[in-house]
Amino acid sequence: MDIVSATFGPLNFKPQVPAELAYLKIPGSKALTAIEPFAKVFYQKYETDDYCFWLTAYHPNADQEIYIHREGPYIGFKVVLKQHIRYRYDLGELYIKQGQFVFAHCPVIDTKFNIKSGHEYFVFDMCLNLDFIKSVGIENELLGRFLRQIEEGKRAFLLDTMVQSGALLLDAIEYLLGRPADKKAASAVLTLLIQVAEQRNGIDLPEYKIERMYQAREIIRQDVARHVSNHDLARMVGTNSRDLKTDFVKVFAMPPCQFLQYERIKTAKTLLIEEPQMSVDEIAVKVGFRNSAAFDPAFKGNVGVTPSFWRKRGGNI
Incomplete structure (x- = not known):
C-alpha cells in the first residue's frame, strides 16, 4: 500500500x-x-x-x-x-x-x-x-x-x-x-x-455526539469496578442523562449500564484464566460485584456457564 x-x-x-x-x-x-x-x-x-x-x-x-x-x-x-x-x-x-x-x-x-x-x-x-x-x-x-x-x-x-x-x-x-x-x-x-x-442501524449522529459516547465508553472501561451513574457519566462528557442513554445505544447498540455489565464479565473471564490464584469471590469483587452470589448468575446469564465451569474448561466452551 x-x-x-x-x-x-x-x-x-x-x-x-x-x-x-x-x-x-x-x-x-x-x-x-x-x-x-x-x-x-x-x-x-x-x-x-x-x-x-x-x-x-x-x-x-x-x-x-x-x-x-x-x-x-x-x-x-x-x-x-x-x-x-x-x-x-x-x-x-x-x-x-x-x-x-x-x-x-x-x-x-x-x-x-x-x-x-x-x-x-x-x-x-x-x-x-x-x-x-x-x-x-x-x-x-x-x-x-x-x-x-x-x-x-x-x-x-x-x-x-x-x-x-x-x-x-x-x-x-x-x-x-x-x-x-x-x-x-x-x-x-x-x-x-x-x-x-x-x-442496518443507519441512525446518524453529529460528530460531537459520537465523540462524547466514545469518551463515556472509555470512562467505563478505565475502571469497571466503579459504578458511575448515568447522571454523573453524562455530566463528565458534557451531555444530559436522556441523551447519554439514547446516543450510547445508537453508537454501541446497548445502554451504558449494560455495557458496564458486559465489560465486567469480559474482565472476569480474563481473570478467571490468567489469575488462577484468585478465588471466584475475589474476582467478583475486583470487577465490581458485591460477592460471588451476585456475580455467578450475572456471569452465567451472559456466558451460559458458571465462572467455576469457565475456569475449569480454560475458557473453552
Missing part, C-alpha cells in the same frame, strides 16, 4: 514502533513508522493466506491531504476507530465517522482524504480472501447478494450507508489485533460485521 502526502510526496517509512504508540503493537506484524514534517504515521500489517489487515495511526501537526493507493482486487472493510474521515474516490465521496465501517469490493484502491493538525486518527482495514468468506458459512441474503456481485466482477458495496460498528464488533476487532493469527477470531469479526450490517 502506498501512502503519499500531497505536499511532501511518498512517506518515508522505517521499521520502528513509536514508544508512545507501543500499546497499539500487533504481535508478529510488520511495523513501520514515517516521521514527516507534517505528521508521524505508524503503520502495521499482518498477513495470512485467508486474510490480512492493517492498522494505521496518523498524528498530524499540520493539515495535510493524503493519497492512498493499493493494487486490487480488494474485498474487505474499513473501520475508522478514531476521528472522522471524508474519503474521496473516482465515484464520489465516503464520509466515515468514528466507529462506522464500509465493506466493499474494488478493483483497486485510490482514495484521498485530509487530516487536520491536533487530531489523532486510527484506521483499521481488513482484506478477506473470497474462499475464506465463504468458508465462514454465513447464511445471509445481504452477504449473498454482495458475493454474487463480486463473482460477476462488479464493484460492490455491502451497504449503501455508513453503519456504526457497535460494542461487540469493536471488541472483536480489538481481540483480533491482539491475536492476529487466530482464524476463529477473524471469522468472528466477519460474522459480527454481517450481523451489524443486517440490522
Whole structure:
C-alpha cells in the first residue's frame, strides 16, 4: 500500500514502533513508522493466506491531504476507530465517522482524504480472501447478494450507508489485533460485521455526539469496578442523562449500564484464566460485584456457564 502526502510526496517509512504508540503493537506484524514534517504515521500489517489487515495511526501537526493507493482486487472493510474521515474516490465521496465501517469490493484502491493538525486518527482495514468468506458459512441474503456481485466482477458495496460498528464488533476487532493469527477470531469479526450490517442501524449522529459516547465508553472501561451513574457519566462528557442513554445505544447498540455489565464479565473471564490464584469471590469483587452470589448468575446469564465451569474448561466452551 502506498501512502503519499500531497505536499511532501511518498512517506518515508522505517521499521520502528513509536514508544508512545507501543500499546497499539500487533504481535508478529510488520511495523513501520514515517516521521514527516507534517505528521508521524505508524503503520502495521499482518498477513495470512485467508486474510490480512492493517492498522494505521496518523498524528498530524499540520493539515495535510493524503493519497492512498493499493493494487486490487480488494474485498474487505474499513473501520475508522478514531476521528472522522471524508474519503474521496473516482465515484464520489465516503464520509466515515468514528466507529462506522464500509465493506466493499474494488478493483483497486485510490482514495484521498485530509487530516487536520491536533487530531489523532486510527484506521483499521481488513482484506478477506473470497474462499475464506465463504468458508465462514454465513447464511445471509445481504452477504449473498454482495458475493454474487463480486463473482460477476462488479464493484460492490455491502451497504449503501455508513453503519456504526457497535460494542461487540469493536471488541472483536480489538481481540483480533491482539491475536492476529487466530482464524476463529477473524471469522468472528466477519460474522459480527454481517450481523451489524443486517440490522442496518443507519441512525446518524453529529460528530460531537459520537465523540462524547466514545469518551463515556472509555470512562467505563478505565475502571469497571466503579459504578458511575448515568447522571454523573453524562455530566463528565458534557451531555444530559436522556441523551447519554439514547446516543450510547445508537453508537454501541446497548445502554451504558449494560455495557458496564458486559465489560465486567469480559474482565472476569480474563481473570478467571490468567489469575488462577484468585478465588471466584475475589474476582467478583475486583470487577465490581458485591460477592460471588451476585456475580455467578450475572456471569452465567451472559456466558451460559458458571465462572467455576469457565475456569475449569480454560475458557473453552
